[in-house]
Amino acid sequence: MDPTIQMMIQGYIDGLENMNTKDASIKQEIEDYKKELIAFGEKESDPVTFFPKFQESGLMGKYMDLSTKITMAAQAADAAASGNKEKKPKATPEQWLEPFRTSYDYIKNMPIRERGLAVYRKLFEIGEKHSDITEFLAEVEKDNLLWKITSEDTLGILAISLTGMDPLSKGLTYATLKNIEAWEKSVCEADAYYLQDILAEDVAKNAARLLQPEHYVICLGLHMMVYRGPKGKEGLMEMIATGNCPKPAFVGAASNMVVAKQQARRTMETIKKAIGLSFDDILTDEYLKYKLLSTSNVCGLSKAYVQSNSNVLDLLADAWRNEIVPDISLIDSIRREPSLKFGRWRMPEDQEHKKAEELARRRFQDLPYFKYEDQLKDANIHVGTGEGFDIKL
Amino acid sequence: MDEMTTTKELYGLYVSRFGSCQRTPYQADYYRKWLDLLNSCSSNEEAEEKSKENGLYTAGASAVAMDRIFANKQAAMEMGWTDVAEFCDEIIQKIKADPYYTFTHTSLWADLQAKKNGWIWTIEAFHRLFVDFREFDDTRTDPDRAIASIANDLKMLSKPSSDFATLAAMPSFRALIDCSDEYYKEFTDTVLKAAAGHLEPIQWSAQSKQDEIEDLWNKRDTLTEECRQWYSQGVKPPCLRLSPESADGKYELIDIE
Numbered sequence: 001m002d003p004t005i006q007m008m009i010q011g012y013i014d015g016l017e018n019m020n021t022k023d024a025s026i027k028q029e030i031e032d033y034k035k036e037l038i039a040f041g042e043k044e045s046d047p048v049t050f051f052p053k054f055q056e057s058g059l060m061g062k063y064m065d066l067s068t069k070i071t072m073a074a075q076a077a078d079a080a081a082s083g084n085k086e087k088k089p090k091a092t093p094e095q096w097l098e099p100f101r102t103s104y105d106y107i108k109n110m111p112i113r114e115r116g117l118a119v120y121r122k123l124f125e126i127g128e129k130h131s132d133i134t135e136f137l138a139e140v141e142k143d144n145l146l147w148k149i150t151s152e153d154t155l156g157i158l159a160i161s162l163t164g165m166d167p168l169s170k171g172l173t174y175a176t177l178k179n180i181e182a183w184e185k186s187v188c189e190a191d192a193y194y195l196q197d198i199l200a201e202d203v204a205k206n207a208a209r210l211l212q213p214e215h216y217v218i219c220l221g222l223h224m225m226v227y228r229g230p231k232g233k234e235g236l237m238e239m240i241a242t243g244n245c246p247k248p249a250f251v252g253a254a255s256n257m258v259v260a261k262q263q264a265r266r267t268m269e270t271i272k273k274a275i276g277l278s279f280d281d282i283l284t285d286e287y288l289k290y291k292l293l294s295t296s297n298v299c300g301l302s303k304a305y306v307q308s309n310s311n312v313l314d315l316l317a318d319a320w321r322n323e324i325v326p327d328i329s330l331i332d333s334i335r336r337e338p339s340l341k342f343g344r345w346r347m348p349e350d351q352e353h354k355k356a357e358e359l360a361r362r363r364f365q366d367l368p369y370f371k372y373e374d375q376l377k378d379a380n381i382h383v384g385t386g387e388g389f390d391i392k393l
Numbered sequence: 394m395d396e397m398t399t400t401k402e403l404y405g406l407y408v409s410r411f412g413s414c415q416r417t418p419y420q421a422d423y424y425r426k427w428l429d430l431l432n433s434c435s436s437n438e439e440a441e442e443k444s445k446e447n448g449l450y451t452a453g454a455s456a457v458a459m460d461r462i463f464a465n466k467q468a469a470m471e472m473g474w475t476d477v478a479e480f481c482d483e484i485i486q487k488i489k490a491d492p493y494y495t496f497t498h499t500s501l502w503a504d505l506q507a508k509k510n511g512w513i514w515t516i517e518a519f520h521r522l523f524v525d526f527r528e529f530d531d532t533r534t535d536p537d538r539a540i541a542s543i544a545n546d547l548k549m550l551s552k553p554s555s556d557f558a559t560l561a562a563m564p565s566f567r568a569l570i571d572c573s574d575e576y577y578k579e580f581t582d583t584v585l586k587a588a589a590g591h592l593e594p595i596q597w598s599a600q601s602k603q604d605e606i607e608d609l610w611n612k613r614d615t616l617t618e619e620c621r622q623w624y625s626q627g628v629k630p631p632c633l634r635l636s637p638e639s640a641d642g643k644y645e646l647i648d649i650e
Contacts (some may be wrong), residue, residue, distance in 0.1 A: 135399050147535055167642070200509075205516055308646075309631060330608075356633040
C-alpha cells in the first residue's frame with residue numbers, strides 16, 4: 001500500500017477506535033469497515049486521487065454514519081443510566097441567553113469585533129426588558145438578531161481582514177470582497193448556504209484567473225535578474241573588478257547572460273501575444289511592475305513587502321531597452337555600465353527583513369487588521385462565532 | 394399582551410421572514426402551519442398537545458435541514474450542477490419520508506460536499522493545467538516534469554466532463570483563462586500533446602555567441618577600470634514597499650538603511 005494512503009487509512013481507523021464504543025454490534029461493524037477500508041487502500045495507488053475516490057466509493061459516508069452511530073449509542077446509554085427526567089419549566093430569557101453570554105465573554109476582549117459585540121449587547125438589553133421568553137424572542141426576531149450574531153460578526157471580521165490586504169492585489173482581495181457581498185445579502189442560514197455555494201464557484205473561477213497576468217511578469221523578471229544579476233552581468237563585472245577570474249566561471253556567467261537574454265525576449269513575446277501587454281505597459285502598471293522583482297510579504301495578508309532596492313526596477317528597464325531589445329554585444333553591455341549610478345543590488349537579509357517587518361507594523365499599527373491581530377494574540381481565541389461559518393485568517 | 398397573542402406574533406414574524414426569503418420554503422411552511430394551529434386553539438398548551446399528535450412538534454429540525462438542502466439545490470441549478478441538484482431532491486424526499494433522516498444519516502452532508510467537489514475541483518484543476526502549461530511554456534526546458542504535472546491534473550477533471558478537450562471547448566472553461574485565443578490554442582494543444590506523452594523542448598544554448606564570449610574573455614583586462622568603478626559603488630539597501638489604502642493608490646517605497 002502507498003505509505004501516504006496507508007497513513008490516511010490509519011487516521012480513519014484510529015478515529016473510530018478512539019471513540020471507544022462499548023456496543024458489541026457496532027464493534028463488529030467497525031471491524032468489517034476496517035477490512036473494507038484496507039482492501040480499498042490496497043486497490044488505490046495514487047494519493048492524489050485517493051480522497052475523491054474514497055468519497056465516491058461511499059466509504060467516507062459509511063465512516064460518518066458509523067461515527068454518528070457510536071455517538072448516538074453512547075447518548076442512549078447515558079440517558080438510560082440517568083433515568084426519566086421531570087418536565088423542565090419554561091426557560092427565562094436570562095437562562096436562554098446563558099450560552100450567548102459565554103460566547104460574548106469569550107470575544108469581548110477583542111473590542112475590534114465591535115460589529116458582532118454590538119449585536120450581543122442589543123440581545124442582552126432586550127433580555128433585561130423581558131421576563132417572558134416568547135415576548136423576548138418576538139422582539140429578537142423583529143431585528144433578526146439571532147442571525148445577525150453570526151452575520152454581523154463575520155462581516156466585521158471580513159472588513160477587518162480586508163484592511164490587512166494589498167488592495168492592488170485583485171487575486172487576493174477577490175474572495176473577501178465577494179464574501180462580504182454574500183454575507184450582506186444573507187438573511188438566514190439557508191440563504192448563506194446558497195450564497196456560499198455560488199461564491200465557491202465564483203471564487204474558484206475568478207481568483208486564480210486574476211492571478212494569471214502576474215505569472216508571466218514573474219517569469220520575465222526571473223530571466224532579467226539572471227541576465228543582469230550575480231549569475232550574469234554582475235557576476236562577470238565582479239570577476240573582472242577583483243581579478244578573481246577563473247575561465248570556466250567567467251564563460252558560465254557570460255553564457256547565462258546570452259541564454260537569459262534569449263529567454264527574456266521569448267517571454268516578452270509571449271506576454272504580448274497572450275495578454276497584449278508591452279514592457280512599457282508592465283512598467284506603468286502599479287501592481288504588475290513590482291512582480292519583476294523578487295519580493296516577499298512582511299506583514300498582514302500581503303500588506304507590505306520587502307524587495308530589492310527600487311532602483312533595480314529602473315536598472316532592469318534600462319537593461320531591457322538598451323541591451324536586450326537592441327541585442328548589443330556582451331562587451332558593449334559591460335562598457336556602458338559606469339555611466340549608470342545604480343550600484344549593485346541585493347535581496348534583504350534576515351535582519352533587514354525583520355527591520356522591514358517592524359517598520360511596516362509601526363506604519364500600519366492603527367489599521368483594524370493589525371489591532372485585530374494583536375487582540376487575537378492577547379485573547380488567544382479562535383476566529384468566528386460558529387454555525388459552520390468560521391473564518392480562517 | 395396575553396401569552397397566546399405574543400406566541401402568534403412571534404410565529405407571524407417567522408412566517409414573514411422565512412416566507413420572504415427564496416431559500417426557506419420549508420421553514421415558511423412549518424411556521425405557517427404553526428400559526429394556523431395556534432389560530433385554531435384557545436391556548437398554547439392545547440396547540441402544543443395537538444402539534445405532538447400531528448407531527449408538527451418535531452418537524453422544525455427537518456424543515457431547517459430541508460431548507461439547507463433546498464438552498465444547495467437552488468445554487469446547483471443556477472450553476473448547472475445537475476447531479477448535485479438531483480441528489481438534493483433525493484435527500485429532501487428522504488427527509489420528508491423520515492423526519493429523523495438527517496440525524497441518522499449525518500454523512501449526507503459529506504456526500505453532498507463530495508458531489509459539489511467534483512465541479513469545484515475540475516475548475517481548480519483546469520486552472521492548474523494552465524499553470525503547468527505556463528511553467529513549461531516559459532522556457533520549454535523540462536518536458537518530463539510538465540508531462541507528469543499535466544497528467545496529475547488531468548486526473549482531477551470530472552464535471553461536467555473528464556475529457557480535457559471537451560471542457561476546453563466550453564465557453565465557461567474558456568472564460569477561466571485570461572489570454573488571447575491564439576495563446577489559448579497553444580495551451581490546449583500543449584496539454585493534449587502532454588497527455589499523449591510527448592512535448593518538444595527548446596534547446597537553449599550560448600553556442601551562437603561563442604565568438605562574443607571569447608572576445609569578452611580576451612578583452613577583460615581592458616574593462617578592469619569600468620568594473621572597478623562599478624564595484625566600488627555602495628550597495629543599495631533593500632526596500633520596504635507599503636500598500637496604499639485603496640486599489641487606485643500607489644505603493645510607498647522606503648529604503649531599509
